């Protein structure tokens with residue numbers, strides 16, 4: 001079979017490899033499509049994992065199942081999550097399932113940018129989801145990214161009536177806008193430097209979209225600022241803008257992972273007397289992927305137009321670069337491993 005292996009962010013090669021062999025409780029799946037994650041397409045992140053086969057937003061068809069597998073059979077069309085959590089450890093019990101040791105030890109073999117993948121036993125048991133007809137392959141690709149948005153807005157514990165500001169209106173921003181509305185925000189505002197993305201934010205449900213400006217934000221929030229701010233771009237300037245944009249009692253959530261060593265200045269005096277919080281949201285767990293699938297199956301998420309670029313395995317390097325650079329007409333790339 002063929003797969004795309006990264007040796008560095010700038011060196012991705014299509015290679016031949018024997019298809020993975022499956023054991024008891026496992027499944028072999030033929031990958032139909034795999035999304036390119038915004039949180040994965042960053043040089044510092046890819047380079048520390050190399051050599052590796054990336055891709056964790058896959059949809060495929062089960063080809064074979066190992067001994068003892070019940071509940072799945074060849075022909076099933078599925079999303080399969082790359083990580084699972086144990087549900088019993090301290091982190092899981094405290095609600096931080098993405099910090100579970102099992103979450104970091106489980107993974108797909110070799111990764112979604114491959115013609116075939118082995119779904120290990122835990123991943124098959126705990127977070128492989130059959131797709132209903134209403135969830136096409138290209139919608140299924142959005143399960144994992146949307147699950148990250150669901151994880152984020154769940155962690156915000158929105159109050160009915162909250163105004164949420166979403167900073168960054170790339171594909172994740174557009175999903176965060178929709179998730180925030182579905183989880184209780186009364187009004188969602190969006191900020192982006194690119195005019196095309198501001199227009200997209202309006203199409204996907206923001207009531208206003210503007211270039212970062214505190215004056216504009218205040219005029220949209222009767223002078224208060226936003227009750228919650230979701231900071232997408234993994235850059236200190238974006239976080240600083242988010243802090244300035246938050247209302248008294250507001251929460252600022254870091255959604256995109258910043259590179260190691262990132263520092264920013266926080267005025268703790270103001271933070272204290274305004275009783276503001278800084279929080280984070282990392283990845284998603286099995287309860288989030290199920291919620292994402294339910295929302296997609298029920299037609300509650302606008303997905304049309306989110307995938308803007310399609311590649312074969314030979315295009316994975318280009319797809320990563322395009323995702324990293326971003327641009328007005330780019331939202332999300334998807335890889336079709338069986339296309340030439």
Ligand SMILES: [Zn+2]
Pocket residue numbers: 037038039056057144145
């Ligand atoms: Zn992802």
Ligand SMILES: [Zn+2]
Pocket residue numbers: 085086087088089090091092093097100101102
């Ligand atoms: Zn655990």
